Amino acid sequence: MIRKLRMLLLPLVLALPAVAPAQAAPGDLPGGKSNFVVSTGYLTGASPHNWVRLGWYRFDAGSGTVSARTYYWNQRHPARRISSGTTPGTDCAPGEKARPPGVRRCPVMTVDGFRDDATERRKGAYRLGSERIDGEQAPTVRIEWATDTPWTETWRVRPGSGIARLEFVRSTEATSGQGYGSNAPFTERRAMDTVRRHKPRIHLDLDSWEHGKAQPPTTGGFGQGNFTVCGGRATYCMTYLQPPKAENCGQGCGQAAGDTTIQYYLTRVGVHDRRDTYWHWCTCLAPADPSVCYRGNSHVKPMLQVIDDSRTFRGWVGVEASFSTAGERDDDMLGVFRMTDWPKPRAEKRPARRQVPNAEKF
Template identity: 25%
Template structure:
């Protein structure tokens, strides 16, 4: 596990003081109405380039949702900030306009439940492009903290985001989207000083306890988004109700052989940080389906029906000590079957 310590921050400060850097572009400064003052508030001084890390933390997992029907989109990302005032992004991006159907857009992860320990053997799928070993798309930019305390990011290509920073817990920083110039409607993020070469096992996830602090926005083929938050949400991750199928898969522990049209809830979460390449250790793969939907998708299956299932892409929220605290997620269920092309963004953390 790699962490940024006070000593390493001090060393970085010594390396960067004395060099030159330009602040945000004039366009972005104009949007804040007092750009020069804002730039100074984010740096060590008028002549320095030591930027304040957002919330004092360098590594953030982020989910975003925006756009308009029929091309709404979601983006799941890892942001890395530096004390030089730069930020890089590793991300996956999905849109309602993506080609393909329930078969071509849902791909095998290589993880499976076990009949010996979880009643049946079933594959766990994910959205195409998010399966283990698939490279991230990347983006780079600069950031600063404006006079209102907002985190402002200017990405290459002219895209800008502004985030509200908060500290609901001492061991991580939370982000909530404030504004953007490219149609972001909903956005969440959590940051710490544990890097992206660190992840936890499904056994650790299951042992964490219920993730009760839940908030998400979802959309299918209709134009309007629907908001759900706990305690009105009844599908939050009750990890105490899961069972360990194999070392890489946990499953909601419910009766399996229930005939249609009973709404049995099949839910799998898979992942193995030891098998993921560097920079992918935080990834987990969630697939779930209500039994009643499975019936509509072609009849009762002991597993999630071949053309069905909701696909949630997860990135682990880890605190400064690498302790698992929950998930940032994005749904990209892209097909033409029951429910249509469903997108969502999630945050699920332990209270």
């Protein structure tokens, strides 16, 4: 059974029309932004009650309403791993042709449903306000979804340059959340060569559930510069073979030594929207033949790109939806995370989080 790694390192078209900024005063929108990518999850209970969601929130200042389109994965109906539709070429996945063997040329996996249109749609009303959070008065947005049972969310709003961040405060449904918004249309996305060349440090914040319970929050970084971009001019995927490290995979593979490299793949899923998917697994879990791909409990992480007002790539929000292939719900791996270049203000107070050195441990 695979052990979860905190590493640094995730086509059908989603019918989301381009959206111009709402014609209203910026103060009528959270942080002055209308279009948000958001991940949420319930990561606390005994299995099989946990779930994750990933999608888009659109705020309309004129009507004071918000609409959402989200993907939903849960332990009651565990989803299988499927191909994302991308198999990297030998330029970035040489496998057995490299000496020593490099990234294996495998179909990049994601979670079932992510290649399709988001199936959840809901509407609600929102209200901007403020409340005392971590000892200071902070701007907030409260959402009341028009659902059969009461469903509310409260987020702290942190305005930034060309972007706004939503920090999870509370919800009647979720225990964790991440969100970023701008006035760029949801159809805007950046190619992988742009992602790899992104200079600002990308920060990781992760809340996760595994081994039958919620795990301590994790922080770290993501080293996009370590990846190799695939496909020449059509830069829609990239890969990385993490070098051997004794602490990486020995325990997860039931061995103290051997191949401790990790196979990383990141590819687009949506051609005309923000969907990417992240896939990784310990090399030692697959047969020694460097042409063989792993088909067990690998990590599948659907993500949405964060794009600011100037159409610049700023990172991702995402979820992990890795369900046990053996049907053991306590072996499911679920998570809610952000990997973005958003700087952490000194005054920002966060719960104590377990530190990881870089994206290679996510």
